[in-house]
Amino acid sequence: MNSSSRQRRLTAAALTALAVATSATACSSGSGSTDTKGADSGAYTIWDPYPQFDKSSAWAKLLDDCGTEAGVKIKRTAFDTSDLTNKALLAAQQDNSADVLIVDNPVVSTLAEAGVLTTTDENKVDTSKVDPNLLAAGQSGGKTYGTPIGANTLALYYNKEVLREAGVDTASVKDWKSLTAALAKVEKAGKKGITFSAIGTEEGSFQFLPWFWGSGAKLTELDSPEAASALSLWTDWLKKGYAPNSVINNTQTTSWQEFATGDYAFAENGTWQLANAEKAGFDYGVLPIPGADGGNAPAPTGGEFVTLPVQGDTGRYATSQKLATCLTSSQNLYDTDTTLSYVAPTTEVQDKQVAANAGLKPWVDAVKAAKGRTSDDLGTKYPKISEQMWKAVQSALSGSQSPKDALNAAQSAVK
Template identity: 75%
Template sequence: MTLPRRGLRAIAALSIAVCLSAACSNADSSSPEGASSGGTYNIWDPYPQFDDSSDWVKLLTKCGTDAGVTVKRTGYDTTDLTNKALLAAQQGNSPDVLIVDNPVVSTLAEAGVLNTTDATAGIEPNLLAAGQQDGKTYGIPIGANTLALYYNKKVLDAAKVDPATVKDWASLTAALEKVKAAGKKGITFSAIGTEEGSFQFLPWFWGSGAQLTQLDSAQGVAALTLWTDWLKNGLAPNSVLNNTQTTSWQEFATGDYAFSENGTWQLANAKKAGFEYGIIPIPSQAGGTAPAPTGGEFVTTPVQTDTKRYDTTAKLVACLSSADNALTTDTTLSYVAATAAVQDKQVAANPDLKVWVEAVKAAKGRTSDNLGTKYPKISEPLWTAFQSALSGGKSPADALKAAQTTAASATK
């Protein structure tokens, strides 16, 4: 039987009263409520690549053991997980712990699927914001990834470019022009007509001072003009129109490009590239680090009809998000931790992460600014706009004007 949305929200309201907070996570397992802690607890995550021998699954198992329960873990593809989570909520059989991509949190929260939490001490506010809506917090980030610029030291040396001089758009474009004059290629990125493309455009869009609520602002037009000028002047390849972040990286790995916009997840590949590389933050238009979008997942707790399960669920969440476990977890997932204390430990263990920590500190969630479920309705017109402008179909101003009209209509 399908549970109507208002029914889900009613259960959510009840569960909020019961709470899944820091106080709950300290429940005494010897208390009457603690008696419900035996049995099996279900955890769903978007990491099907990890099998039972992985550090990730071993951590889940340990958290269950510490809480006195057996953990049954299921890994799904990210898109499949969202659909299954919504269906499970309608059918009243949600998992006890649900780990989802951060933009999905607002979708599930709006549907009444998730409990709120106040177990947020120490978490960086800009990372937490992706899991907040209407002043309430619906999950805890287990870490984050974001974007920066990888560079090929040999290419820059040949062009007599010092990467330390790249501080803003003007200095970056000047560097690309020197690289082209030296016979090499400038910058590669992903401008594909999907969320992946929007993810890569946002640092430039936000770095101009533009806001997602006004796509066709002068600042937004400046950001898109930057991209279109790079293509027009041969500083970036036309292939960006079809590049995913993976194929964009493959271009950079040829050794012909000076820069690649990409993420922490490429660090292992960078070390295998066969040339000396470095990393700098994506610069904003006027200088400084541009806000890049955060990737990464949130640990959330779906609504349950049996509220006695919440005490144990809170213990599982506390274990997964604890500082003691975060370093191992985020290293396994190639994430920057969500707390400054663990970030410091990561940099101490791997100095290559220093730039990524700085980038994550400046980053913001795509659903932040209380956009929530409005974000996908803005992102699609945005990627349609840069696809149109980069292919020469429309000017940046006209493309973004059309995008703003579409987004405004869709988010009324």
């Protein structure tokens, strides 16, 4: 690709970067320079979205160790998740990209379509052990642009005492009908049913997707009968008092705070709440989100991909590949994913995680059924679809439109 055509693609991509859906978990703000190579030409640069980990952290030590193993020094810069996309696009325009770029999985397709990233065929990063459903989030146009460092997703936390008092056996919760029956029992027992996030942002779409996909609906057909059944499920829960009206404004954090009161039977939330669950002060369990007719619904994957950006100096790729391979080795995946509360992207490491902590089994099951938001080759189409989806959810839950009408309007807007 010549420099002028690449410049045009990067400029177009920059216009859509802010709209790209980012992970539903949030990191604190970080800072960094876009001067990737620095004064020391022997240094290799790594950008990541983990500003919460400082120089003394196990993560920073792993980066340095991988550098030592590859025979180079590491210059690491951490950015806020959303800021990292823009910085990566700007650096690519200036032919000053990081050697290794770790980004939220929905961003991969944006960077790939902008010509920022090399493919795994080009950079020789081995993805053969990665679960295909997780790898799909990093694929676009039949090519793979990185490898996942770990995954998180959504499931149902439940309060054992609330369910016990309501006479609900969690083994009976296998589909939407049995879940709704459980919520009815809980409400009759004087407790609260389920809380989730339906806010008008990507978080709302992220939380709706397991029910949307669990109905059999496709993101290319927001107005399908299956999609309407999923939105009707949520709407009916609010009408019957099984879910609070606050879900319309709930983030995943405020939804969790509601569950943490101990009054709710269920909460839809992610692996990132595991530490908070241990501090909640009551016995809890975890169930994969059920599909409409049973089985585990596909929940959207969060988590990051290790990618190798295009370099003007192609001689850097060999060492960059060594760094990526080191970061995603089985032992390092196990250590990193434990730190990040992620499920590993390979069966080998997942089995090791469950052996060390049996409580992770439901999360491994949920991740195995999970699906990337940009999968099915949606790529940069996803943000527009997602925006119309959360608008439809808001309209239906607020009562301003029926689920069917809200989704019809959403599909028309996408077209």
